[in-house]
Amino acid sequence: MGLLRPVFARFVALVPVVIGVTILVFALNAVALGDPARVAMGQRADPEALARLRREYALDRPLPVQYMAWLGRLARGDLGESFREQRPVGEVIVERLPATARLALAATLISIVLGVGMGGLAAVRAGSALDHLLMGVAVLGISTPVFWLGMMLALVFAVTLGWLPVSGYGDGALRHLILPAFTLGALHTGTVARMTRSSLLEVVRQDFMATARAKGLPEWAVLGKHALRNALVPVVTVIGIGLADLLVGAPLTETVFAWPGVGRLLVAAVGQRDLPVVMGAVLVFALVYVLGNLLVDLAYLVVDPRMRDAIRA
Amino acid sequence: MPSARRPLRHRGFVAGAVLVVVFAAASLLAPVLAPEDPQAVASGSERTLEGPTASHPLGTDALGRDVLSRVLWGGRVSLAVGVGVETLVVVLGCAIGLLAGYFGGPVDAALMRVTDVVMAFPSLVLAIGLIAVFERPGLDKVFIVLVALGWTTIARVVRGEVLSLKARDFVQAARALGGGHRAIMLRHLLPNAVAPLLVAATIGVGGNMVAEAGLSFLGLGAQSQTISWGAMLADGQTFLATAPWVAVFPGAALLLAVLGVNLLGDGLRDLLDPRLRA
Numbered sequence: 001m002g003l004l005r006p007v008f009a010r011f012v013a014l015v016p017v018v019i020g021v022t023i024l025v026f027a028l029n030a031v032a033l034g035d036p037a038r039v040a041m042g043q044r045a046d047p048e049a050l051a052r053l054r055r056e057y058a059l060d061r062p063l064p065v066q067y068m069a070w071l072g073r074l075a076r077g078d079l080g081e082s083f084r085e086q087r088p089v090g091e092v093i094v095e096r097l098p099a100t101a102r103l104a105l106a107a108t109l110i111s112i113v114l115g116v117g118m119g120g121l122a123a124v125r126a127g128s129a130l131d132h133l134l135m136g137v138a139v140l141g142i143s144t145p146v147f148w149l150g151m152m153l154a155l156v157f158a159v160t161l162g163w164l165p166v167s168g169y170g171d172g173a174l175r176h177l178i179l180p181a182f183t184l185g186a187l188h189t190g191t192v193a194r195m196t197r198s199s200l201l202e203v204v205r206q207d208f209m210a211t212a213r214a215k216g217l218p219e220w221a222v223l224g225k226h227a228l229r230n231a232l233v234p235v236v237t238v239i240g241i242g243l244a245d246l247l248v249g250a251p252l253t254e255t256v257f258a259w260p261g262v263g264r265l266l267v268a269a270v271g272q273r274d275l276p277v278v279m280g281a282v283l284v285f286a287l288v289y290v291l292g293n294l295l296v297d298l299a300y301l302v303v304d305p306r307m308r309d310a311i312r313a
Numbered sequence: 314m315p316s317a318r319r320p321l322r323h324r325g326f327v328a329g330a331v332l333v334v335v336f337a338a339a340s341l342l343a344p345v346l347a348p349e350d351p352q353a354v355a356s357g358s359e360r361t362l363e364g365p366t367a368s369h370p371l372g373t374d375a376l377g378r379d380v381l382s383r384v385l386w387g388g389r390v391s392l393a394v395g396v397g398v399e400t401l402v403v404v405l406g407c408a409i410g411l412l413a414g415y416f417g418g419p420v421d422a423a424l425m426r427v428t429d430v431v432m433a434f435p436s437l438v439l440a441i442g443l444i445a446v447f448e449r450p451g452l453d454k455v456f457i458v459l460v461a462l463g464w465t466t467i468a469r470v471v472r473g474e475v476l477s478l479k480a481r482d483f484v485q486a487a488r489a490l491g492g493g494h495r496a497i498m499l500r501h502l503l504p505n506a507v508a509p510l511l512v513a514a515t516i517g518v519g520g521n522m523v524a525e526a527g528l529s530f531l532g533l534g535a536q537s538q539t540i541s542w543g544a545m546l547a548d549g550q551t552f553l554a555t556a557p558w559v560a561v562f563p564g565a566a567l568l569l570a571v572l573g574v575n576l577l578g579d580g581l582r583d584l585l586d587p588r589l590r591a
Contacts, residue, residue, distance in 0.1 A: 020430030025442075032446045143572040145523055147530050148564030151550055155561075159554045166553075247435035252527055256550065266438070267531050270445040282442035286434045 326580025332573025406467025
């Protein structure tokens with residue numbers, strides 16, 4: 001059976017979720033306490049300007065009308081105007097996206113390389129002191145609060161040793177990326193390491209491994225070629241889970257390192273009650289998450305043909 | 314291999330239990346253990362941002378307040394939010410999960426759509442966004458937001474258990490004997506879902522603690538008059554270069570507490586539900 005139908009089915013399943021996401025994001029504004037328009041424009045706001053703002057956002061109309069109006073603008077890529085900055089939210093967010101994308105990409109690379117390495121090493125030496133040490137580090141990585149880890153890394157490598165800058169974007173210099181990327185990647189590194197180890201150990205027990213050994217292949221070839229490839233299926237899952245870690249960690253990591261990304265934008269907007277920006281940023285995070293999970297699902301279809309039939313069940 | 318009869322031989326479980334007991338005891342006994350009033354600022358000749366000394370074992374913060382006392386008191390907020398939120402989450406999640414799993418049909422479908430949508434958001438990001446709904450941030454808002462977002466996980470766990478249990482003989486028998494829906498749900502289904510529920514709730518407590526600290530760190534949770542590890546860390550970051558102890562100790566306390574809760578949760582899973590053992 002081909003890939004077309006399961007891929008199509010995944011897309012269809014996404015429609016109600018995306019509609020739900022937009023309703024929930026819209027609800028942020030609808031249930032907001034106080035008068036967001038007044039908060040945004042300050043207590044001394046010109047009544048005429050306030051009225052214009054309310055009219056523009058249909059704030060004086062019934063909620064379903066407001067929602068449809070908002071959705072219509074959204075469909076045209078219009079996320080509204082930032083209360084504070086008096087310019088389009090889309091523009092504000094797009095400016096911040098590259099910084100967040102760079103950080104997330106670097107963190108993902110780190111977590112995969114380090115995580116698979118640690119997990120593989122632990123599996124090869126299963127039960128040894130090294131195994132326990134590596135898994136201990138993994139649990140520590142999972143349990144350490146992202147923002148505190150960031151501060152501690154900054155304390156050691158920036159403040160004390162002076163090797164790297166404490167914070168800031170540094171016009172995109174690689175030196176500025178290192179600490180934030182390790183901070184954001186740490187949580188996920190632990191998860192990847194644990195998953196790699198347990199799925200390698202699972203695979204090792206299976207028949208084709210005995211066959212590979214019986215053929216007289218050296219141990220590294222058995223593990224590297226046969227075991228690792230088969231162990232990668234669950235690792236795809238973990239990379240999917242990692243997306244959640246990245247998106248949750250981004251606002252915290254970006255705040256610690258004064259990184260000019262969407263996460264820090266969101267936090268600042270919440271502090272200022274700039275609701276259009278809050279809604280836009282939350283929506284972007286949710287859509288990235290939903291699409292990321294879709295990609296993971298599609299990756300399964302490619303990696304594991306059995307998944308293609310599951311959808312019909 | 315550890316078994317349910319030998320929890321003391323499960324190293325992670327024991328380590329987690331010890332950390333959790335220490336954390337809970339230190340928090341509950343903070344009024345007794347804390348050497349100073351955690352809000353007492355420096356007066357007279359006392360210095361602010363003083364490094365660890367005999368009178369201030371963990372140093373003092375920017376206002377000259379004793380960091381050790383604040384770490385102990387901060388644990389109370391962390392514990393209260395972690396356990397308090399999770400208690401409400403469990404009640405809410407159980408009710409919704411039971412109803413959805415037991416009755417199925419439109420109730421179930423509606424519930425699953427709602428959880429799908431809530432889970433389509435990275436959790437903390439939605440929590441941050443929801444704080445903007447309120448006129449000003451605060452610990453009470455954090456509590457509300459975490460409950461509002463937390464129940465979905467528990468509801469799913471309970472629903473899943475109920476779905477697999479309700480076709481079993483003992484439930485069918487209870488039904489045949491004339492047992493009412495309520496009795497069946499509360500007396501037969503819920504008690505049998507306790508193991509996975511306990512595991513999920515324990516992990517949830519850790520998640521709540523991290524979320525509270527994170528939101529407070531971002532300035533969206535506990536405000537300055539409330540002693541929270543997250544808020545202390547936000548202060549600490551300002552003085553990272555000159556007075557690192559202000560940031561090091563509250564964070565270490567948070568790490569150990571969360572690590573303990575997570576180890577306990579992992580251990581419980583291993584001990585209660587061998588199928589899930591990694």
